[in-house]
Amino acid sequence: MALIKCTECGRELSDKAAACPGCGAPIPQPSLVPQKPGSSIGASWLTVIALASAGVVLAVWCIRFWLDARAGT
Ligand SMILES: [Zn+2]
Known part of the structure; x- marks a missing residue:
């Protein structure tokens, strides 16, 4: 004790x-x-969402760049 x-x-x-x-x-x-179950999960979800958003923006940018290159030639 x-x-x-x-x-x-x-x-x-x-x-x-x-x-x-x-x-x-x-x-x-x-x-x-309690280990505050929402905090760590929320942080990991924010990371996933941030990475996904960055990936989408990068993909859209690449597609636009590729289309512009195609249209230019
Ligand atoms: Zn007391």
Whole structure:
């Protein structure tokens, strides 16, 4: 059993406690703390979208360049 400090009032309490006995603030349990599932997935999706957009722009630019070259000759 270890003592941790309450994030709200700074009181030392057991890490087994579900809530701070001084102020009632819930104690975060390391194994139960959610990993914010949306953040990392959202970041990876933003990367995918950014890469896809860059690819589309590059493809359109290449096609236009190719068509202009064809029209020019
Ligand atoms: Zn507290």
